[in-house]
Amino acid sequence: MKGAFTYLLLPHLWSSRNRAQRREKGDGVRALLFGGVGVGVFIALFYGAAWLTWQLQDYDELGDYLLRLGLSWIFMTFLAFLTFSGIVTALSTFFLSDDLRLLLTAPVASRRLFYARFTRTVSQSSWMVVVFVTPILLGVGVADCAPTRFYVTSILTIVPFAIIPVAVGTACTLLLVNVFPARRARDLLMLMGFLFSGAIVILLRMIRPEQLVRAESLPDVTGFFSTLQSPVTPLLPSFWAGELLFASLKGGWDLLHAGALWTTALACCVGLRAADERWHFSGYSRSQEAPKARFAHLRALDVMARFLPLSPVRRQLLVKDVKIFLRDVSQWSQLLLLLALMLIYLYNFRVLDLGRIPYMSGFVKNVYAFVNLAMAGFVLSTVAVRFVFPMVSAEGPAFWLVRKSPISMHDFLWSKFWTGLFPILLLTETLTIAANELLDVDPFLKIVAAVAVVFLSLALVGLAAGLGARYPRFTADNPSQVAGSYGGVAFMILAVLFLIVMIVLLAWPSTTYLFYQLRHRPIGTGRLVMMGLSFGAAVAVSLVTWLHSMRSGVRALDAMSN
């Protein structure tokens, strides 16, 4: 046992066991929250997959064809995710993980260390894929009355399918760590962010979803299917996995694709191990070097900050936060990814030809304006939980510096709020205005949405800053960990509830106004008052959420100092 690579995984298993045995405050609520969300997602995916499979069964061979294609599509999506996840995880497990300092000084054979690290990389990169794909395959299996062999094959498919892209990702990391200047080890994350964003854009453009709603632009049914099938190539493991599962679903065996999956996975392991033996130590040695300061001379920022109407304390806090943000590549590279997703989102509005729907285009456009507002709100919440919620926690062990300084916690938290508010407001406002322009919605709705975004931003950024101060995690390794904590999840739930309330309060008076305008009828005074009250309630809810959250956050920080 002690000679096997699995021995090196024991500390993580023991640590998990010890963590589970020693319960901490809030564990129950956290388990309930995460468990509830998990079960909800599982059920939704299971029923979604089962429903779709049932629908496809009505179309006999065509249904089978689409199901077969769908399986390949699902694995194709996961293939891109696993490769990227493998790159990022391998950077941590093979090069930046703290326990390497212990393991590399011990007489552990490099081969043994490789297998232990690779097992960790595969499991850390792929657990989410397994969590998502399990209910989907179960749903397909149950709906299609699949034989037991389908479920066995599913397990035998997922294992090599996860190994291949993660091995490719690990090989990329190994190569990049050895090729790039060592002081930039963490900067690799940024590069990966770019690559992944690019991959998503390419993938989505390969789908060309707009062609599917323009049946006349396709020459015939063959053209329709070739559009669907274009990114599914027989050379990719996603195709092999899809074929293998489809064969077992129909009670057959597909040894060719099973063989292709397993032999490729094994070849990847062997090749990667050889590369690791050759280049891991030099890469690890390079990654030990201190990272060079990026944006070391931000004089322009200092000059600009001098002109801001801020107290010296707030100005210095702002300058410090912006500098740290710009120098931490892992922080802003995630923004790039978000930007790429936003561009795709806006592009979809551009290609969405709603004018083609007779009689309904005006109505659909205006409904879309609210869908767009909800989406913008959700993007806002996601950005806030990732960037604003961890702001207090990000002070980390250096928080003593703030606490020992003659700064009130009020000043401290409000400085965090304003730092977060302006970029988020700019981002969400741009997204909303651009999408509404592309949709060509009614001018009244454009104004309502633009004003609503201001209040949404105030409330959600305030809520994130306040909850971040109430539930800080000063010991977290990175902001993502803070965002995934109990407070982060609580924020997301409250943010979604807040958005629902806001959409309801804004949608009723807006649609009433449009309804009367469309019929060229004047609105009665009583109705006008009700509409005003509804808009007023939306403003009040936003302001209360904003100010109450901030006050509660300041109180929590004050209590911490006492």
Add this chain to the structure above:
Amino acid sequence: MIAVHNLVKQYGKFTAVDGVSLDVPPGEIHGFLGPNGAGKTTTLRMIAGLLKPTSGRVEVNGHDVAKEPELAKASLGFIPDRPFIYDKLTAGEFLRFHAGLYGLDGKGVMDRVHEMLDLFELRRWENELVESFSHGMKQRLVMCAAFLHRPRAVAVDEPMVGLDPRGARLIKDVFRRMSERGVAILMSTHTLEVAQEMCQRLSIILKGKIVAQGTVDEVKKLAGGSDDHLTSVFLRLTGGSALQEIDEAV
């Protein structure tokens, strides 16, 4: 024994360690002194096999660290300046795991673990999570782990930092006993009194180069001063004696 031959480590254009050579024979406690950023930790990390030298060679107990890393590491006990310990493991679990890394097996392992925990006065904390330990306790736990497999050579970076006087005394005694039994110890330290008291020979490193090497008396002579105290000798050799500005600054 630990033998370092013409060791060089470059980070881009910056040379952190520049042709360092050292020889620590069995039974010797060798002090490795130098100001902050002189290259002590980098040298020790190369000896431990954590960093790849740009050039040069390191031997531990006759095994080349680059060519026979497992054999070299098996006979070395390394105590880094910033040790890693799994926070969510208990002291006992950590030591058991560490023993396994060095191939220690069988019933004797737990006896050895208890022996080390007793020696470093941590036995009553055996089943407590490491995250609840103070800095000094963690330091003693790391020493337990480093000596668990009875190494023939020890490389230690700042062993006295964070230890109370009792802990420091304990470490000194342990090092002396180990050296009497033939273990070669290379010890980096800033505590010059400790170096003067314990080390048979010293190497002083400055800007990556060894500027003085020999017994304590030889190093004093080399510095050319009449002062008996090692602190003055160290300051003369490392150019840190001009501290008059302190009065003005304070």
